[in-house]
Each structure stands twice: as structure tokens, then as C-alpha cells.
Amino acid sequence: MAKASDETGSNRPKLALHVPEPRYRPGDTVDFGDLDISEPGKQPRPDEAAPAKETFPLCNDLIRVLGDDDKAHGPWDPRLDAETLRTMLREMALVRAFDNRMYRAQRQGKTSFYMKCTGEEATSVCATHALAGDDMIFPSYRQQGCLIARGYELTEMINQIYSNKADKLKGRQLPIMYCSKRLSFFSISGNLATQLPQATGFAMASASKGDSRIAATWVGEGSTAEGDFHSALTFATVYNAPVIFNVINNQWAISSFSGFAGAERATFAARAIGYGMAGLRVDGNDPLAVFAAERWAADRARANAGPTLIEHFTYRAEGHSTSDDPSAYRSAEEREEWPLGDPVNRLKKHLIALGEWSEDHQEAMDAELDADVRKAMKLAEKNGILGHGLHHPFHTMFEDVFEELPWHLEEQAAQAIRERQIKFPEDPAE
Amino acid sequence: MNDMNTDTAAKTPEAGEATGNVKHMNMIEAINSALDNMLERDDDVILLGEDIGYFGGVFRCTAGLQEKYGKTRVFDTPISECGIIGVAVGMGAYGLRPVPEIQFADYIYPGLDQLISEAARLRYRSAAEFIAPMTVRSPFGGGIFGGQTHSQSPESIFTHVSGLKTVIPSTPYDAKGLLISCIEDNDPVIFFEPKRIYNGPFDGFYDKPAKSWKGFDEAQVPEDYYKIPLGKARTVTEGSALTILAYGTMVHVVESVTRAKGVDAEILDLRTLVPLDIEAIEASVEKTGRCLIVHEATRTSGFGAELSAMVQERCFYHLEAPIERVTGFDTPYPHSLEWAYFPGPVRIGEAIDKILSE
Numbered sequence: 133m134a135k136a137s138d139e140t141g142s143n144r145p146k147l148a149l150h151v152p153e154p155r156y157r158p159g160d161t162v163d164f165g166d167l168d169i170s171e172p173g174k175q176p177r178p179d180e181a182a183p184a185k186e187t188f189p190l191c192n193d194l195i196r197v198l199g200d201d202d203k204a205h206g207p208w209d210p211r212l213d214a215e216t217l218r219t220m221l222r223e224m225a226l227v228r229a230f231d232n233r234m235y236r237a238q239r240q241g242k243t244s245f246y247m248k249c250t251g252e253e254a255t256s257v258c259a260t261h262a263l264a265g266d267d268m269i270f271p272s273y274r275q276q277g278c279l280i281a282r283g284y285e286l287t288e289m290i291n292q293i294y295s296n297k298a299d300k301l302k303g304r305q306l307p308i309m310y311c312s313k314r315l316s317f318f319s320i321s322g323n324l325a326t327q328l329p330q331a332t333g334f335a336m337a338s339a340s341k342g343d344s345r346i347a348a349t350w351v352g353e354g355s356t357a358e359g360d361f362h363s364a365l366t367f368a369t370v371y372n373a374p375v376i377f378n379v380i381n382n383q384w385a386i387s388s389f390s391g392f393a394g395a396e397r398a399t400f401a402a403r404a405i406g407y408g409m410a411g412l413r414v415d416g417n418d419p420l421a422v423f424a425a426e427r428w429a430a431d432r433a434r435a436n437a438g439p440t441l442i443e444h445f446t447y448r449a450e451g452h453s454t455s456d457d458p459s460a461y462r463s464a465e466e467r468e469e470w471p472l473g474d475p476v477n478r479l480k481k482h483l484i485a486l487g488e489w490s491e492d493h494q495e496a497m498d499a500e501l502d503a504d505v506r507k508a509m510k511l512a513e514k515n516g517i518l519g520h521g522l523h524h525p526f527h528t529m530f531e532d533v534f535e536e537l538p539w540h541l542e543e544q545a546a547q548a549i550r551e552r553q554i555k556f557p558e559d560p561a562e
Numbered sequence: 563m564n565d566m567n568t569d570t571a572a573k574t575p576e577a578g579e580a581t582g583n584v585k586h587m588n589m590i591e592a593i594n595s596a597l598d599n600m601l602e603r604d605d606d607v608i609l610l611g612e613d614i615g616y617f618g619g620v621f622r623c624t625a626g627l628q629e630k631y632g633k634t635r636v637f638d639t640p641i642s643e644c645g646i647i648g649v650a651v652g653m654g655a656y657g658l659r660p661v662p663e664i665q666f667a668d669y670i671y672p673g674l675d676q677l678i679s680e681a682a683r684l685r686y687r688s689a690a691e692f693i694a695p696m697t698v699r700s701p702f703g704g705g706i707f708g709g710q711t712h713s714q715s716p717e718s719i720f721t722h723v724s725g726l727k728t729v730i731p732s733t734p735y736d737a738k739g740l741l742i743s744c745i746e747d748n749d750p751v752i753f754f755e756p757k758r759i760y761n762g763p764f765d766g767f768y769d770k771p772a773k774s775w776k777g778f779d780e781a782q783v784p785e786d787y788y789k790i791p792l793g794k795a796r797t798v799t800e801g802s803a804l805t806i807l808a809y810g811t812m813v814h815v816v817e818s819v820t821r822a823k824g825v826d827a828e829i830l831d832l833r834t835l836v837p838l839d840i841e842a843i844e845a846s847v848e849k850t851g852r853c854l855i856v857h858e859a860t861r862t863s864g865f866g867a868e869l870s871a872m873v874q875e876r877c878f879y880h881l882e883a884p885i886e887r888v889t890g891f892d893t894p895y896p897h898s899l900e901w902a903y904f905p906g907p908v909r910i911g912e913a914i915d916k917i918l919s920e
Contacts, residue, residue: 268655301689311688318655319688323679329648330680336649337656340608340634347652359672363645370640532686533725535693535748538793538837 152391162465172196173205191401197420202485214488224253251449254475262426270331270349286508296516324355328364335375354385374433382448401443416446592734596741611663643673667702682725705758713895715859733780739790756810765818795839798829804852851882861889883920
């Protein structure tokens with residue numbers, strides 16, 4: 133290795149490499165007291181078609197609507213009727229009930245993998261409510277709330293999670309990598325941030341056709357470090373594409389805290405400033421603020437006023453996935469001490485404060501939702517669970533690689549079927 | 563041959579669906595004509611890429627198309643291959659049929675994740691709910707003193723990817739007919755354009771004056787729409803002494819070597835690497851009993867390795883000599899020593915002699 137000679141540069145200061153370190157590790161006492169939490173209702177709300185720079189102060193603020201008094205405050209209050217609020221509450225609670233049951237199903241060996249979104253339900257459910265039903269969603273892997281908000285059948289989701297014979301994706305995808313063209317929900321990729329340029333491309337196509345559909349995409353703060361993020365934002369700003377970038381800053385990317393994506397230096401919303409794009413930073417655990425920000429961005433996109441980057445500031449309350457144990461790298465106190473509360477609880481208390489809901493209603497609803505999930509599980513289990521034989525026929529493994537099966541895949545399909553016949557001579561049908 | 567420019571019947575190696583005027587075109591003009599036909603026929607076809615709009619592309623393949631079809635159908639992009647391929651995936655999801663250009667094949671690598679993990683896998687992972695019907699056009703190959711970042715032949719990176727088709731023309735006529743088939747195909751296709759033969763065929767003798775396509779039947783191209791099916795090889799010359807499998811620029815180099823040596827070779831221009839025309843290969847090798855594989859790309863894990871394995875698996879009992887491969891060397895493409903790298907007449911001639919001496 134090259135080494136500076138004794139003479140050259142001997143009086144210069146020594147360089148030091150900075151490697152980010154989260155503030156709290158397992159066992160540490162957590163104090164989020166110095167987190168900059170804005171006062172609800174105090175953030176200005178620019179016109180949807182305003183020049184992007186009018187949003188720049190909001191990139192370093194935090195849009196909040198629900199106060200400690202459980203009431204809605206300020207210009208970002210979306211003034212939703214009680215029925216819509218109850219619907220969003222119900223869907224967030226359903227996502228949570230679903231997550232809890234599916235997590236257990238994985239632990240019981242019914243599937244290989246699951247990912248919960250506990251604490252982040254508002255960022256998908258309430259954002260989806262702010263979009264039109266046919267706006268195209270390009271999700272990351274923690275957006276089950278988008279599908280549930282669009283009314284996807286729980287049994288279909290579980291069929292996919294179990295990779296069973298009724299799985300519409302034919303058992304090809306890792307659990308939770310859903311896809312539903314009918315609900316304008318794009319196929320989920322395991323390669324992170326690839327959906328961002330795709331959402332931009334969809335939005336460009338829609339604009340080039342004079343259509344009215346916009347695109348919305350989701351990405352974790354950790355994968356904003358991917359080149360795709362930069363490409364997507366560059367294309368979006370260059371072509372003024374009608375697209376919304378939702379960055380879910382849940383503080384953790386598996387075991388790497390947000391500092392490894394640059395959070396020690398700037399907010400994620402502030403990325404928008406460099407692109408000359410509208411940017412909003414929103415309390416991701418405030419269902420009303422999430423809805424309001426997403427609707428603002430959707431209206432902006434639909435008015436040909438351009439793309440928006442929204443940072444949803446939230447907290448990943450559970451592990452990254454069923455393959456992860458967060459107690460190995462972060463303090464268990466973080467979840468309890470998170471100063472922005474829990475989105476389900478906050479919306480529930482808001483509805484109660486409005487006189488539109490009660491703890492009894494909540495309890496009854498939670499029981500009902502859990503029963504719904506269990507019913508859907510039973511139905512799905514009739515179609516099989518992972519690894520118990522009720523899979524799709526072997527030949528389907530070779531289909532959809534191309535529109536038509538070329539000769540080499542036909543040959544390989546014949547081999548796969550022959551192998552099965554050799555392995556199970558008493559049960560040659562596959 | 564110039565008087566053929568006004569012919570009304572398509573005098574072509576294969577009778578396509580084309581009618582109307584046949585014109586002399588070099589490969590650039592033939593590609594431009596294919597894009598023109600498709601932009602006109604299908605409103606969902608859209609072209610994007612670096613410098614392809616107003617300027618018409620660094621090799622002029624899209625010249626005049628923005629003016630004709632407008633800025634929302636033919637447009638420049640930021641310098642971001644990841645972005646170009648990524649937005650093309652999204653456009654395909656919307657229902658468009660994008661034809662992105664990557665300025666040089668050497669620049670395609672930043673777009674690999676979008677090609678390999680996204681475009682190539684979208685149909686499979688969505689059980690055909692979403693598809694990526696894009697054709698990625700890109701000039702490839704060397705012989706133009708482009709140095710290591712403007713000369714590579716990365717086709718075997720793509721033939722290795724399930725879900726991608728790889729197509730390489732060797733004549734203006736094929737370039738147009740194949741490109742139209744690619745654009746109409748509902749799967750993602752990599753369309754590599756051998757830039758050394760954009761303006762004329764290349765016989766491998768770099769120190770002789772460059773030839774143009776003038777006077778070649780393969781440069782008589784119908785102005786109207788026609789297709790050449792994917793997955794079909796072209797028999798360049800029939801012969802019985804040995805089979806030579808080649809594609810792109812090397813088709814012409816091989817042809818000039820066999821002609822100069824007076825070898826009765828059967829040359830197959832593969833045209834499509836995936837899906838491969840295995841029937842044509844088997845039939846030819848079974849007839850000749852000898853097989854030479856020629857490509858410009860580096861040797862190790864090159865597409866020639868796959869061809870060699872397939873011929874061995876399928877034609878072993880017909881072989882009278884070991885299969886030979888002639889390729890570029892396993893080095894980066896050098897600048898000053900370009901012609902020492904290039905699998906030219908000497909390397910090919912030596913391999914032919916070896917096969918025929920067995």
C-alpha cells in the first residue's frame with residue numbers, strides 16, 4: 133500500500149473516517165427528547181400548483197395535524213367525514229390483525245417468510261385513500277396496507293403467502309410479493325428501489341397519452357441510497373412526471389439505522405430540493421397528515437404541476453421480517469419511547485374525541501377483524517400451505533418466462549416432469 | 563445495383579410481407595426505416611435514449627423521427643441507463659411498447675438490474691399480469707478504434723438471463739425485419755447492432771479501404787413494413803466441408819475467409835441467440851460433421867461455449883473433428899492493439915485448417 137514519505141505532508145492533520153453509529157443499542161436507555169417534533173397545525177400549506185420552492189421549508193419541518201388533544205389542527209387538516217375516518221381506522225386495524233396472524237402462521241411453519249408493517253399502517257392505508265382507485269401503485273415490500281385499502285381479498289393474499297395451488301402468482305414469488313393489475317398494484321420486486329424509475333415511466337406514459345392516471349411509489353429510507361432513486365427523481369423532474377415518491381423513513385433498514393442512508397446530514401424530504409421538486413416531510417404516524425400530504429401531491433400531479441417527494445417520518449415497531457431479530461442491534465425501549473405514538477391508536481382517539489367512536493366499538497371491531505382473518509386463513513389453507521404438495525403443476529414453472537415456450541424450456545419442462553415420475557413412481561401425476 | 567432503387571417488387575433473400583418500393587439502405591437507414599414504420603403503425607411505440615431526439619442519435623439511427631412523430635414519442639433522456647430501462651419497464655406496464663436506445667452496449671451495465679431483475683422477470687413474477695414489451699437497441703462490437711468502452715460484445719451476459727431474447731442482425735435487410743419483429747414481440751429483447759458493419763460489410767482486412775453496402779443484395783430494403791421471425795437462422799452459404807456458426811460482423815469476416823481459402827463451408831448466421839434455431843444448427847452439423855464457432859466477444863463463458871456444448875450434446879455421433887471456437891481474447895478491448903485482439907482472418911483460417919485436417 134502506498135505510504136506518504138516522511139517529508140511529504142508530514143505536518144498535515146490526519147484524516148479520520150466517520151462510520152455512523154445509532155444512538156441506542158440493546159440495553160440502552162432511550163430518550164427521544166431532543167427529536168425535533170413540530171407543533172401540530174403550525175405548518176403552512178402552499179397551493180398544490182405552487183412553485184416547488186414554496187415547499188422547501190416543509191422539507192425540514194414536520195407536517196402534523198393531530199394534536200395531543202386528539203383534535204385536528206391547521207391548514208393541513210383534510211376535513212374528512214367520520215365515515216371515511218372510520219374506514220381508514222378499520223383498514224389499519226385489519227392490516228395489524230392480518231400481520232399478527234400471518235406472523236404466527238410463519239412461526240407455525242405454514243410459510244417461509246413474512247413482513248409486518250406495525251406502526252407504519254397509516255403510510256400505506258391513508259396514502260392510498262388519498263389516491264384515485266385507478267392510480268398506479270408501485271409498492272415496496274411493506275405496503276400490504278395499499279392492497280387492503282383497495283379491497284383485495286384476504287384469502288388471495290394468504291394464498292400468495294402460502295404459495296399454494298390457488299396462488300394467483302403460481303407460487304413463484306416470495307411471500308408478500310403481491311401483484312394485482314385489477315387493483316392497479318404493481319408486482320413487488322425483492323430488488324430494492326427498482327420500482328421508482330418504473331413508477332416514473334408509468335407516469336410519463338400516462339402523461340404522454342393525455343391520460344389522467346398518476347403513479348405513486350413507496351420506498352424505505354435505506355434504499356434511497358440506490359442509484360435507482362436518483363435516476364427516478366432525475367427523470368421525474370426532467371419530464372415533470374405525475375408521480376409521487378413516498379419515502380417511508382422508519383429509522384431502520386434491517387440492522388442499519390437511517391444514518392447509513394445519510395440521515396445524519398439531511399432529511400430525506402430535503403432530497404427534493406436538489407431536484408427542484410416539491411417535497412413534504414410528514415408525521416407518518418398521523419393518519420390525517422399522511423392523507424393530506426398524499427392528496428396534496430396527487431392533486432399537484434394531476435394538475436400537471438409535477439412530482440412530489442414525501443418523507444413519512446415513522447418507526448418500524450417490529451423486526452424487518454420473520455428472519456430478523458431486532459433485539460440484536462437496537463434498544464427495545466425505542467418502540468415504547470417513540471414520540472409520535474401509534475397511528476391506529478391516534479386515529480381511534482381522534483374519532484372518540486369527535487364523538488364518533490368508542491373503546492367498545494374498537495374492541496368489537498378488533499374481534500370482528502381477527503375473526504375475518506382467521507376465516508380467510510381457513511379458506512386459504514384448503515388450497516394448501518407451503519411445502520405440502522398442493523402447488524401448481526411443474527409445467528407452470530416454465531410458463532411465463534416468455535410469452536411462448538421456446539424449445540429449450542419445453543425440453544427442461546419434460547425433464548422436470550420425468551424427475552418427478554422417477555421420484556414418485558406410485559404418484560406420477562403432477 | 564443503384565438502378566434497383568426504384569424496383570417495385572421486393573427482391574430479397576426471404577419474401578416477407580413487404581410490398582412497395584425497395585431502396586438501397588445501409589444498416590443505419592434500415593434501422594431508421596424499421597423505427598419509422600413502427601412509429602407510424604403503432605401509437606404505443608415510443609423511442610427514448612441519450613441524444614436520439616432532435617439530434618437523431620450519435621449513429622443517426624433515429625434521424626428525422628422526432629421531427630416526424632413529435633417530442634412525446636421520440637425524445638432525449640438523462641444520462642442514466644438505469645433510468646432509461648427503468649422508465650421503459652414502467653411504460654410497458656402502462657401499455658406502451660418502448661424502444662430504448664443505449665448509446666453503446668458498453669454503457670448498458672448501469673441498467674442491468676432493471677433488465678435482469680425487472681424487465682426479464684416481470685411476466686414470470688406477475689403471472690403475465692404485467693409484461694415488459696421493450697426492445698433495447700444498442701450498437702455493439704469493435705473494429706472502430708473505440709477503445710475498451712466503445713467496443714465490447716456483451717451478448718452472453720444477456721443470453722444467460724432467463725426471460726430475455728437476444729437478437730443480432732448482420733445485414734441491413736435483416737436488421738429491419740428483425741427489429742420490427744423485436745418491437746412487436748411481447749417479451750423484452752436485446753437488439754445488438756454491430757456498429758462495424760453499419761455502413762458496409764467488413765471482410766476482416768482492416769488495412770484495406772472500408773466497403774459500403776452499395777451493390778449488395780442484402781442492402782436492398784423494402785421501405786414498407788416486413789418481418790423476419792425471431793429464432794430463425796439464415797444460411798449464408800451452403801456447403802459440405804464444415805459448418806460455421808457466426809453472427810453480426812463475424813458473418814462477413816468468416817465469409818471472406820472461406821471464399822479466399824476456397825473452403826466449401828456452410829455458414830449459418832444465427833441472427834437470434836435466444837431463442838436459438840437449434841434445428842438449423844443440428845441439420846447443418848449432421849450434414850458436414852465439423853463445426854467452427856466464431857464470435858468477437860471474449861472467450862471464457864462466451865456464447866460460443868454454449869453453442870459448443872449444444873452441438874456436442876446433440877451431434878456428437880456425427881462429429882468427425884473436435885468443435886473449434888474462434889473468439890476475441892479474454893482481455894479488455896485494447897485501443898492500439900485492436901486488430902491483434904480481433905478474431906480476424908488469420909485466427910479463423912488457422913481454426914478452419916485445424917478442423918479440416920482432423
